[in-house]
Amino acid sequence: MSDDLRGLNDLDRLIHEPARLLIVTILSTAASADFLFLQREAGLTRGNLSAHLSKLEEAGYVKIEKTFKGKLPLTVCKLTAKGQKAYVAYRQQMQSFMDKTG
Amino acid sequence: MSDDLRGLNDLDRLIHEPARLLIVTILSTAASADFLFLQREAGLTRGNLSAHLSKLEEAGYVKIEKTFKGKLPLTVCKLTAKGQKAYVAYRQQMQSFMDKTG
DNA sequence: GCAATGCGGTTTGTATTGCAAACTAGTTTG
């Protein structure tokens, strides 16, 4: 076993974080999702979700649009092309690891 | 897509950390490995490897034996049964995630 | 009319991390 597994060390930490992996995964299949949908689906507290979304936005992985639903704020999130690409790359690296060490 | 992906939130963070995932993976196939072998194989600095091993030992995932090779210190590491179990569980969760979102 | 409650989030506080750089203890080399 001298396979080159060191690729693990290059994993995108932003996506590697489970909560964010979850968020990005959901967004990757949903085209767009509002804050509360994400919260329920991911099982995160509002505070946590907010912080993680900010981080993903900062990285340019998601785009966040704030509008209103009637009179209440509504936050809608989308994966950007960059985010999609990073997600695909992450999956590919992780699957490659799983395959090599199966 | 309303699959239950929230399992990700229960991932064992100790193993999820890439450096440690690498270490544990190597140990899982090597039966036993000395410090320098691990360092080379995992591509970690000595400081980092030392810190991660301590953490894994604290958790009872690896057993560390300090002996001598001639007159030089030699640190030998093994995965414990507990560590092996945690590793298998981690892989299973991660693979399950990959499969569900393939 | 106005306190209390609820909604949709954001900010703050804190304890934990992961890493690099400095350090230690002993050994060999010049």
Place this chain on the structure above:
DNA sequence: CAAACTAGTTTGCAATACAAACCGCATTGC
């Protein structure tokens, strides 16, 4: 005996992740 090497450990610090407190606005109870 001084300098350099081996095999690690400890330290310092910036960056996390999470919970809890907070915020502005809207509605409800009285």
